[in-house]
Amino acid sequence: MLNVALPKGRIGKKVREIFSAIGYECEEPTPDDRRLVIENSDGTIRYFLVKPSDVGIYVERGAADIGVVGKDTLVETEPDVYELLDLDIGKCNMCVCVKDGYTEDKDSVLRVATKYPHIAGAYYKSLNREIEIIKLSGSIELAPLLGLSDVIVDIVETGTTLRENHLHPETKILPISARLIANKSSYRFKSEEIENITAKIKELKK
Amino acid sequence: MNIQSEILKKADIVSLKLRQLYEQSGYVKYRMNQFEEYGFYLENKNFLGNGSYITFTDKGGRLMALKPDVTLSIVKNVKNDVKDSQRLYYVENIYRMIKKDGEYREISQTGLEFIGEIDIIKTVEVLMLAIKSLEIIDKSFVLTVSHMGIISGLMESIDADYTVKEKILDCIKRKSPHDAARVCEENGIDEATQKRIEGIIAAGGKLGGAAKALKEISCNDEMLGAAEELAMVAEFFENSEYKERVVLDFDTISDTQYYNGIMFCGYIEGVAASALVGGRYDNLLKKMGKENLQAMGFAINFYELDRFLKENGGNSVDTVILYDDKSAAFEVMKAVENRRNSGLKVIAEKALPENVKYETVIDLRGNKGEGAKENA
Numbered sequence: 247m248l249n250v251a252l253p254k255g256r257i258g259k260k261v262r263e264i265f266s267a268i269g270y271e272c273e274e275p276t277p278d279d280r281r282l283v284i285e286n287s288d289g290t291i292r293y294f295l296v297k298p299s300d301v302g303i304y305v306e307r308g309a310a311d312i313g314v315v316g317k318d319t320l321v322e323t324e325p326d327v328y329e330l331l332d333l334d335i336g337k338c339n340m341c342v343c344v345k346d347g348y349t350e351d352k353d354s355v356l357r358v359a360t361k362y363p364h365i366a367g368a369y370y371k372s373l374n375r376e377i378e379i380i381k382l383s384g385s386i387e388l389a390p391l392l393g394l395s396d397v398i399v400d401i402v403e404t405g406t407t408l409r410e411n412h413l414h415p416e417t418k419i420l421p422i423s424a425r426l427i428a429n430k431s432s433y434r435f436k437s438e439e440i441e442n443i444t445a446k447i448k449e450l451k452k
Numbered sequence: 453m454n455i456q457s458e459i460l461k462k463a464d465i466v467s468l469k470l471r472q473l474y475e476q477s478g479y480v481k482y483r484m485n486q487f488e489e490y491g492f493y494l495e496n497k498n499f500l501g502n503g504s505y506i507t508f509t510d511k512g513g514r515l516m517a518l519k520p521d522v523t524l525s526i527v528k529n530v531k532n533d534v535k536d537s538q539r540l541y542y543v544e545n546i547y548r549m550i551k552k553d554g555e556y557r558e559i560s561q562t563g564l565e566f567i568g569e570i571d572i573i574k575t576v577e578v579l580m581l582a583i584k585s586l587e588i589i590d591k592s593f594v595l596t597v598s599h600m601g602i603i604s605g606l607m608e609s610i611d612a613d614y615t616v617k618e619k620i621l622d623c624i625k626r627k628s629p630h631d632a633a634r635v636c637e638e639n640g641i642d643e644a645t646q647k648r649i650e651g652i653i654a655a656g657g658k659l660g661g662a663a664k665a666l667k668e669i670s671c672n673d674e675m676l677g678a679a680e681e682l683a684m685v686a687e688f689f690e691n692s693e694y695k696e697r698v699v700l701d702f703d704t705i706s707d708t709q710y711y712n713g714i715m716f717c718g719y720i721e722g723v724a725a726s727a728l729v730g731g732r733y734d735n736l737l738k739k740m741g742k743e744n745l746q747a748m749g750f751a752i753n754f755y756e757l758d759r760f761l762k763e764n765g766g767n768s769v770d771t772v773i774l775y776d777d778k779s780a781a782f783e784v785m786k787a788v789e790n791r792r793n794s795g796l797k798v799i800a801e802k803a804l805p806e807n808v809k810y811e812t813v814i815d816l817r818g819n820k821g822e823g824a825k826e827n828a
Contacts, residue, residue: 308724326551326725328703332630372615421634430703434594435721 251313253298268446311432331426341415359389366399474541518547537568563751592721596701601678659686662700768809
């Protein structure tokens with residue numbers, strides 16, 4: 247049996263549709279359904295519904311053989327897994343965003359508010375720019391508005407929230423989309439099933 | 453006193469069997485100091501892949517580190533002008549920071565090193581020992597094999613700076629052709645190179661076929677030479693009982709500054725991470741001024757295997773002897789010793805233990821002598 251870690255939420259719905267479309271039925275949980283484990287009718291595949299940021303951990307530690315996770319989480323947490331396929335869903339960009347009319351003071355340490363300290367740190371390190379990371383868990387857009395930070399590093403999908411808060415993306419750091427990942431050991435012992443799923447999703451994408 | 457094999461845990465048996473395998477193969481046990489000068493590890497921190505060590509200052513004011521690695525110390529102590537091959541193995545504890553939780557751990561590591569002139573026979577000798585080591589741990593295992601020559605040859609052929617090459621290497625390790633294509637496009641790398649990288653990521657499965665595929669995509673002598681060496685190794689395994697268990701995979705590729713030649717990695721079904729990692733590291737010897745020598749070895753990491761090898765037996769004994777304040781100490785200890793001498797696990801307690809499983813109870817409470825009632 248193949249164990250699959252799927253992210254809960256919007257991306258999770260799309261991923262379940264993909265798995266169902268390639269013949270690995272994944273029942274849609276009803277709003278009242280509190281189950282976290284869903285098994286398909288022929289018992290060949292079992293889905294775990296987990297928080298998107300935890301998918302990498304489930305797969306790295308072998309609790310799940312494969313999983314679907316955003317590139318942002320992969321780069322931020324660096325789980326030791328194979329990244330087999332870009333599913334081309336949940337597309338967005340990791341960007342540096344600034345307040346409208348902002349100009350950078352190159353003579354000061356740049357204050358960067360973000361949910362992604364690793365990604366932001368690596369980006370500014372590549373520019374050799376000294377920064378101070380302000381780690382936040384949500385409503386990142388508030389930080390430059392209140393003078394808490396100079397810029398933010400965050401995911402931008404449509405840019406609506408930014409516009410409504412008088413911010414705009416200044417630099418694209420990384421394109422983001424959902425990726426199919428596999429545990430390194432499971433890839434050896436369940437290679438046929440994992441390769442079959444990868445090939446079928448690839449085919450579906452065409 | 454004879455040792456009863458039943459008292460050995462699965463991990464103990466694995467450890468003893470590994471030692472027997474290495475001794476029978478002519479490898480000599482190597483014992484090393486618990487610590488070395490910090491500077492020595494610092495000079496070679498890329499080899500260790502992590503720059504965090506547990507350090508302390510010794511009596512003379514030198515900064516020392518608890519050993520995070522064994523291979524480095526072995527290489528340091530090998531003489532450059534030795535004529536005979538050196539076959540060494542070790543069973544040591546090392547101290548490293550675990551990436552998963554950022555904490556330092558004491559990790560039990562067993563491994564071996566072959567130092568001398570390495571040809572195909574010696575390469576296969578080390579690979580076979582790796583395979584047999586995995587087989588001792590569990591029958592369901594896979595050994596992945598790759599060659600650093602393919603990677604360094606590929607990197608040589610790419611006209612890009614170091615950071616771009618690092619990104620490509622990372623894509624190969626993660627089996628991520630989509631990201632490799634993006635890196636190539638962003639950095640103007642030609643289509644032929646892109647296809648070559650894709651080919652390396654896709655190369656896998658049985659060693660023979662994969663080595664042939666690598667030969668076809670090779671673009672310089674280094675890649676070609678590496679593919680040919682892989683083909684020779686494949687030829688050996690084609691005729692061995694392990695042919696289904698040896699596959700090509702570039703998941704083990706590492707720093708070309710230290711490693712060259714064949715690299716390999718062992719997986720056990722049910723263990724989430726690799727259990728064994730090894731390869732050829734002539735470049736490390738060169739870096740340490742030992743140009744005349746070549747080396748190949750591997751290490752088994754028991755940190756990953758610990759849970760797998762643990763048995764669910766819990767705490768159990770054969771017999772509990774119950775006593776109270778009226779029981780004669782001599783009678784109680786005689787009853788305990790008699791049974792221990794006949795090979796049973798026995799404990800004496802005033803009340804039945806709650807967290808220990810037991811088969812038999814002997815009640816010597818109230819000064820009852822031997823022959824008291826026994827409860828199954």
